[in-house]
Amino acid sequence: MAVPELAPRRTFGGIIAVWVFAAVIAVVIGVLATPDWRGAWLGVGLGGCLIAAFAIQLWSGRSQGFTERVAASVLGAALVMGVISLGFGLAALVPA
Numbered sequence: 482m483a484v485p486e487l488a489p490r491r492t493f494g495g496i497i498a499v500w501v502f503a504a505v506i507a508v509v510i511g512v513l514a515t516p517d518w519r520g521a522w523l524g525v526g527l528g529g530c531l532i533a534a535f536a537i538q539l540w541s542g543r544s545q546g547f548t549e550r551v552a553a554s555v556l557g558a559a560l561v562m563g564v565i566s567l568g569f570g571l572a573a574l575v576p577a
Contacts, residue, residue: 492546495537496554503530503558507565516573523566530558 506526514522534554538547 492538492541492543492550495534495541496550496557498537499530499534499554500557500561502533503527503561504565506530507562511565511569519566519569523562527555527559527562530562531555534558 503526506529507523510519510522510526531551534551538550538554
C-alpha cells in the first residue's frame with residue numbers, strides 16, 4: 482500500500498523555469514549567433530534545456546510523474562525556442 486504525501490510539492494514551477502531558461506537561451510543565440518549558425522546553436526540550446534529539465538525535476542525529489550514533467554518541460558522549451566527563432570527568421574527577411 483502506498484503512503485500518500487502529506488504536503489506534495491508543486492511541480493509546475495519547475496516546468497515553467499525550463500521554459501523561461503529556453504526563452505533566455507533562444508534570445509541570446511538569436512542576438513549573438515550568425516544567421517548561418519543559429520539552427521545549430523538552437524539545437525545545442527535545446528540540449529541544455531533537456532539537461533536543465535532533468536536537473537530541476539530530480540531536485541524536486543518526486544518520482545511520481547517524473548517522465549511526464551520532463552517531457553512537458555522539453556516540449557514547452559522546444560515550442561518557446563521555435564517561436565523565438567521564427568521571430569528572428571522573419572526579422573531577417575525584412576530589409577534594414
